[in-house]
Amino acid sequence: MLYVPERLSLRKSRRKTRRRGVTMRIAIVSDIHGNVAALEAVIEDLQRTSPDLIVHGGDLAHGGSSPCEVVDRVRELGWPGVMGNTDEMLYAPEAFAAIGASASVEFQRLFAVIGEMAAHTRAELGEERLAWLQTLPRMLANEPFALVHARPESLWRSPGPEASDEELAAVYGTLGKPIAVFAHIHRPFVRQMQGLGVINTGSVSLSQDGDPRASYLLLDDGEPTIRRVEYEIQREVAALRASGLPHAEWAAKSLVSAKFEMP
Numbered sequence: 001m002l003y004v005p006e007r008l009s010l011r012k013s014r015r016k017t018r019r020r021g022v023t024m025r026i027a028i029v030s031d032i033h034g035n036v037a038a039l040e041a042v043i044e045d046l047q048r049t050s051p052d053l054i055v056h057g058g059d060l061a062h063g064g065s066s067p068c069e070v071v072d073r074v075r076e077l078g079w080p081g082v083m084g085n086t087d088e089m090l091y092a093p094e095a096f097a098a099i100g101a102s103a104s105v106e107f108q109r110l111f112a113v114i115g116e117m118a119a120h121t122r123a124e125l126g127e128e129r130l131a132w133l134q135t136l137p138r139m140l141a142n143e144p145f146a147l148v149h150a151r152p153e154s155l156w157r158s159p160g161p162e163a164s165d166e167e168l169a170a171v172y173g174t175l176g177k178p179i180a181v182f183a184h185i186h187r188p189f190v191r192q193m194q195g196l197g198v199i200n201t202g203s204v205s206l207s208q209d210g211d212p213r214a215s216y217l218l219l220d221d222g223e224p225t226i227r228r229v230e231y232e233i234q235r236e237v238a239a240l241r242a243s244g245l246p247h248a249e250w251a252a253k254s255l256v257s258a259k260f261e262m263p
């Protein structure tokens with residue numbers, strides 16, 4: 001079962017794509033977070049939608065039962081993509097520690113929990129996979145879109161669906177494409193402004209919009225559709241509990257509720 005919350009008409013982008021003869025159908029898959037069950041369901045849906053190009057928006061490994069399997073699968077598929085904040089956290093723990101040190105008292109517990117989970121995932125991934133994560137670029141551009149994980153200058157902070165048109169234009173207009181795509185917030189949305197469409201892909205795993213299904217973006221001739229894909233959540237819950245990942249119960253609870261909850 002699929003759910004499409006909003007569509008966006010970008011007819012100028014469509015004409016440009018046709019005229020230049022570039023890829024017509026593009027899928028953007030982001031925030032897999034080590035959830036191989038959700039990734040497999042999305043890959044199956046991609047076989048049905050048959051995009052010409054598939055790219056990823058980062059946050060591949062942290063937070064799920066199968067970080068190695070997810071990284072290896074994405075590499076095997078050859079998907080180009082961008083770095084996410086948790087990808088950076090895994091290969092550069094000192095950067096995460098610096099951000100955590102400046103967090104408010106309210107969020108100190110959250111950063112401590114994430115740090116413990118990241119240490120476990122880092123050890124599982126090993127040096128070669130971590131080195132590969134470090135090679136991911138921070139921005140990817142094609143016609144008619146540009147992709148960043150959060151915002152052009154930051155992997156960690158981005159606007160949400162409640163942001164004004166003015167804020168979105170100020171943040172993403174600098175990317176210089178008629179469609180700006182980002183991920184990070186786990187809440188998909190589509191916004192049309194004068195000369196600019198801003199789209200959030202949602203997340204394959206750990207959705208925070210109340211819908212536990214996997215989410216990804218399909219651009220068809222510049223027309224965006226948010227695809228929602230059902231997967232075996234209880235399979236991932238069981239795998240989390242057996243994985244040895246610290247705070248696995250918190251991750252499992254977040255998967256099922258599809259809402260952010262403090263640990």
